[in-house]
Amino acid sequence: MSDPMRPRVRNAGGTAFRGERGMPAETRPPGDGLVSGQDADALLGRTARGDERAFEALYDVVAAPVHGLARRVVRDPAMAEEVTQEVMIEVWRSAARYDPERGGAMAWIMTIAHRRAVDRVRREQAAGEREARAVHHGTGAAHDPVGERVEARLEHERVRRCLRTLTHLQRESVTLAYYGGHSYREVAELVGAPPNTVRTRMRDGIIRLRDCLGVER
Amino acid sequence: MTDDLHTLAGAYALDAIDDDVERRRFEAHLAGCETCATELREFQATTARLGLAVAEAPPPRLRDRVLADIRDVRQLPPVSPRRAEVRPRRWRRTVAAGLAAAACLVTAASVGVAVHERQRVDQAQAAYQEVAFVLSAPDARSATGRAGGGGTVTIVASASRGRVVVASAGLRTLPSSKAYQLWLINADGPRSAGFLPDDRSRPVVAGAWRPVDRLGVTVEPAGGSARPTTTPIVLISAT
Numbered sequence: 001m002s003d004p005m006r007p008r009v010r011n012a013g014g015t016a017f018r019g020e021r022g023m024p025a026e027t028r029p030p031g032d033g034l035v036s037g038q039d040a041d042a043l044l045g046r047t048a049r050g051d052e053r054a055f056e057a058l059y060d061v062v063a064a065p066v067h068g069l070a071r072r073v074v075r076d077p078a079m080a081e082e083v084t085q086e087v088m089i090e091v092w093r094s095a096a097r098y099d100p101e102r103g104g105a106m107a108w109i110m111t112i113a114h115r116r117a118v119d120r121v122r123r124e125q126a127a128g129e130r131e132a133r134a135v136h137h138g139t140g141a142a143h144d145p146v147g148e149r150v151e152a153r154l155e156h157e158r159v160r161r162c163l164r165t166l167t168h169l170q171r172e173s174v175t176l177a178y179y180g181g182h183s184y185r186e187v188a189e190l191v192g193a194p195p196n197t198v199r200t201r202m203r204d205g206i207i208r209l210r211d212c213l214g215v216e217r
Numbered sequence: 218m219t220d221d222l223h224t225l226a227g228a229y230a231l232d233a234i235d236d237d238v239e240r241r242r243f244e245a246h247l248a249g250c251e252t253c254a255t256e257l258r259e260f261q262a263t264t265a266r267l268g269l270a271v272a273e274a275p276p277p278r279l280r281d282r283v284l285a286d287i288r289d290v291r292q293l294p295p296v297s298p299r300r301a302e303v304r305p306r307r308w309r310r311t312v313a314a315g316l317a318a319a320a321c322l323v324t325a326a327s328v329g330v331a332v333h334e335r336q337r338v339d340q341a342q343a344a345y346q347e348v349a350f351v352l353s354a355p356d357a358r359s360a361t362g363r364a365g366g367g368g369t370v371t372i373v374a375s376a377s378r379g380r381v382v383v384a385s386a387g388l389r390t391l392p393s394s395k396a397y398q399l400w401l402i403n404a405d406g407p408r409s410a411g412f413l414p415d416d417r418s419r420p421v422v423a424g425a426w427r428p429v430d431r432l433g434v435t436v437e438p439a440g441g442s443a444r445p446t447t448t449p450i451v452l453i454s455a456t
Contacts, residue, residue, distance in 0.1 A: 050292060056284060063280065068273035084275050085283055092287040094346075096295035103258045110265035118232040159270035174231065178267050183235035184228045196224070203227030210263040 040105040048095035055092055062106065063088065066113040073117035073181040074124075083120050087113045114178070121181040162212035170205030173198050222246045226253060230260035293346050296353045347380075347422045354378045362453040364388055364434065374455035376428045381455070383432060384420040385413055388450075391436060398437040399423055400445055401430040402452070407445055428456055 039061050046054030063084065070083040091109055098108050163171055169191065176187045184202060188195040209215075225234065225243045234240040247254050351357060354375035361371040368387035374380070383399060391397065397413040401423065410423035413434070423432075433449035435442075 048292070048295070052284075052287065055287060059280060059283060063283075064272040064274040065269045067275035067279075068271040069268040071273055072271050081275060081279055085279060085286070088283045089286055089290055092292065093290055094293055097293055097346075103262055104265075106269070107258075107262040107265040110268040111261045114264065114268060115232050122235060155266070155272075156270045159266055174227075174267075177228070177231035177233035178264055179271070182233065184231075184233040185235065187233065199228045199233075200224045201227075202231055202233065203224050206227045206230060206260050206263050209266075210259055213263060213266050215259055215262045215266070 040109065041100065044091070044095055044098055044105040044108075045100075047092065048098065055095075058091070059088060062091075062109050065106070065110060069110065069113050070117045072179045073114070074120050079120060079124075080117075083113070083117050087116050090116070118181045158213065162209050165212050166205045166208050167201070169193060169197075170201045170208065173201040174205040174209070177202060223253070226257055226260060230257060230264050294350075296350060344419070344422075348382050348420055351375050351378050351380045351382045351422060358455040360453050360455050362451040364451040366450055370432075370434055370451045370453060372432050372453050372455055374426050374428075374430075374432075376426075379424065379426055381410075381423050381426040381430075381432060382420050383410075383413065383423060385417055385434075388413070388417060394439050395436050396439045396441065397434050397450075398441050398445070400433040400435065400449070401426060402433050403427070403429045403431070407433065409441065409443070412441065 040058060043054045043058035043061065047058055066087050067080060067084040070080040070087070071077065074080050074083055087109070090112055094112075098105060102108075163175070166174065172191050173184070173187055176182045176190060177184065180187075182190065184199045185195050187202075188198040191198065193201075222243055225239070228234050229240070229243050234243065247257065352373055354377050356377050357373050357375045359371065359373040361369050363369055364385075366389045368385060368389065370383065370385045370388070372384075373382045381401075385397070388397065399410040399412060399421070400407040401410045402408075408425075410425075410432070411421060414421060431452055431454045433445065433452045435445040435447045435449050437446060
């Protein structure tokens with residue numbers, strides 16, 4: 001597979017490659033995860049005390065990761081924007097509920113973002129809209145403007161490298177779920193493996209990623 | 218922990234469990250398993266990195282919209298931090314069932330909320346936060362009572378929060394002219410604490426709860442009664 005972050009069979013029954021065309025020109029570097037992580041911790045603390053300027057600065061740190069993730073998962077640019085907006089408002093609302101002892105601010109925000117994006121996809125699926133829009137594409141589409149744009153960047157490169165250390169099934173299980181917004185049962189369908197195997201591979205894959213990325217334990 | 222639940226941690230961190238029952242089982246398990254909670258935090262920090270790697274700035278107009286929006290959004294109060302540390306072990310087990318029940322109901326409550334109905338989303342979230350506010354109290358206690366006529370009523374009560382969360386399952390369906398009314402009952406007599414919602418899957422939070430109070434449920438005319446007019450189908454004490 002040319003890019004481990006681009007799940008090969010992602011578009012099975014999905015919205016295909018709606019998001020690939022016309023990338024916005026203002027795509028900006030994700031920045032170094034650690035630096036923005038520390039920024040985010042401090043800014044979220046101030047946001048919790050109602051500091052709107054801190055929230056503004058927090059927005060500048062986290063909006064691109066949140067939006068990029070939403071874009072990956074929901075694909076539709078307008079929906080991705082809505083999800084980003086919802087997530088940022090939720091961050092403002094719940095800032096005081098964030099507990100630094102339970103992980104970094106960035107992880108907290110990205111967890112909210114992913115959940116929102118996936119909820120959105122599942123609701124769309126339930127509403128049948130996603131199927132109605134689905135275009136059946138092959139597994140080609142190796143060309144990835146976003147990927148190429150950020151490829152040289154540090155975080156992208158690290159994650160890419162670490163994803164390569166996973167077995168094929170681990171990698172597919174993790175990326176189809178995370179970037180594709182698929183449930184483990186759907187992933188099992190897509191890769192033709194038993195659901196129990198897939199969920200085990202998801203856990204093993206994340207453990208391997210965690211160790212490779214040096215996520216604090 | 219069972220292997221079964223253990224292997225779900227990865228799928229959970231990836232939001233890849235679409236079966237509500239299964240997700241609730243895992244969440245209930247988390248509430249009582251410190252090592253699992255730690256593992257999940259590491260997993261979430263790991264998956265966050267997958268997200269950071271695909272960052273892509275949103276259009277500038279979104280920034281203005283969000284900054285304008287938050288002026289109209291009230292921030293939630295904090296919940297007690299370090300609750301995992303102060304929470305006695307025994308409590309965790311007792312409340313796990315209640316937590317699972319309530320979490321499940323909360324999930325059910327937020328499912329099916331129309332996407333564009335911002336207000337309803339906010340209401341569901343507010344309800345969720347209110348429930349979480351009680352469940353997260355260090356002194357939260359849970360108890361379940363079996364109702365005469367079938368079904369169960371579970372309460373999670375906190376003296377420090379002064380509130381009780383009431384959730385039910387499997388209660389007999391009432392005609393539209395009737396409702397399940399809640400009562401807080403102590404030596405001074407009963408006080409009305411509202412109703413179980415028509416959408417029986419939703420937990421409700423009743424205020425002004427004190428440790429001396431028991432929770433009773435009676436069948437009343439749909440508009441409610443000033444005092445119970447029937448025998449409680451269930452009476453639960455949280456202490």
